[in-house]
Amino acid sequence: MPTPPVGIFTGALHLFPVRIYYEDTDISGLVYHANYLRYMERARSDWIGQLGMDQRGALENAARSFFVVRGLAIDYLKPAQLDDALVIQSSLTALGGASMTLQQSIWRAETQLIDATVRIAFVGGDGKPKRLPKPLREAMSTLLVA
Amino acid sequence: MPTPPVGIFTGALHLFPVRIYYEDTDISGLVYHANYLRYMERARSDWIGQLGMDQRGALENAARSFFVVRGLAIDYLKPAQLDDALVIQSSLTALGGASMTLQQSIWRAETQLIDATVRIAFVGGDGKPKRLPKPLREAMSTLLVA
């Protein structure tokens, strides 16, 4: 039984809510900087799931295919804090045969906290690039923005 | 502006949803055992917020009051997996002047994964026990189960 998605699409833009808990903060009183990467990955997992991809199934079958982050650039504009309700915005800005690039930003109401670009590859169990499954790639191509 | 709660009460029982992402798993393919404590803390934060407590405000004012875990016992009955949609059930089973005990369990549909008892204290910035604010304690007392 597939689990219902958490995020929503408005056109090609994917919106995903994240709540900030104790675990997310550090002694500075703000969110620990590495944790924003976790939130963006949650959003991408929801995004990819809504495109029909079963990530666990792909890992558990013989081919053991999965997505890996090849690189990212992130600007920390404003900090998030305990109890914040954030929204992750994700859009697909480039699509290759075995790779893609997403633009992701994090917002608290009208305030942008994070701006990031994330490069992703699709790989097999040997870690080598692998062509995206055709139905998935076709679904992605409809979401590509300039 | 307070953020809307995520969990719901059915009587004195608090139900809180958790989704499992890549960050939650480890090389075994299952959820890393320490992470269930994070989910139970998220549920308690939602629970305490719905009782009217502003955790961040309490930390940021001069008294720096907060809740700490004094001890817990947990049984891992079944493992959670990537993409699981879980529910945390929490109920208050003991209430002192500066402490409380919650029974928390984690479920995937009808299957219980986790059974835990968590002892919590309310402390000040000096780490010493501190009486629970009266309105909060009164709200809690209505939720106490045998």
Add this chain to the structure above:
Amino acid sequence: MPTPPVGIFTGALHLFPVRIYYEDTDISGLVYHANYLRYMERARSDWIGQLGMDQRGALENAARSFFVVRGLAIDYLKPAQLDDALVIQSSLTALGGASMTLQQSIWRAETQLIDATVRIAFVGGDGKPKRLPKPLREAMSTLLVA
């Protein structure tokens, strides 16, 4: 090439150092309660490695065997803080055919911060209990304390 161990044995007692970084703390200024479970797992991994077990190899071969935590009880006696240098003490208090119990405590110099009992099972890829490999079990049995 196996990596050198981090911890040391004094008789049957295993000592393992842990340093506290930003990632370990939360907004209270203290170590987040779930993180102590991570430190105890690091110590157990070092302990099991020194007994000759290759955890990654065991996961990667066809049988996919690994250790899972079945249950634990933990008392939080005193909090750890940023920059603390801690020591995890671990000793084996019970040993079955496919299970074991460890007593683990965490210390900052002469001050005990944590007292815990952890029940572990050895399982196969199907999640079912599996007899411990004989050489490993024999090595363990020499470390068993009353």
Add this chain to the structure above:
Amino acid sequence: MPTPPVGIFTGALHLFPVRIYYEDTDISGLVYHANYLRYMERARSDWIGQLGMDQRGALENAARSFFVVRGLAIDYLKPAQLDDALVIQSSLTALGGASMTLQQSIWRAETQLIDATVRIAFVGGDGKPKRLPKPLREAMSTLLVA
């Protein structure tokens, strides 16, 4: 009592060891991508401590000064795995009045896994940039590489 450093300097280059445990991996069997940021922060904390900065003291005094990450770019060249013994290399490539840039890379023996550039600011409790303490800035300036 200050805790002894973990890393070492060879000239202006700081070397810091990191071991990979269960907590660091995910269902892919490799290290979760956000965790490399934790390792680089550990190395920076050791680096800054060796320059004479007491991070906890700076946070706990009235001014509540601390370092924040303003931005970073990271390339994931090869994945780290369970039980790996890694080394973080850090060098200071730019130094302003209230900011600095570090080049950080992660290695497993002769293999480079990660290449990153991290921009850091020094801020006060109000989140606004604050001049680096003079002795600290002078110590840093001796480590600046072209």
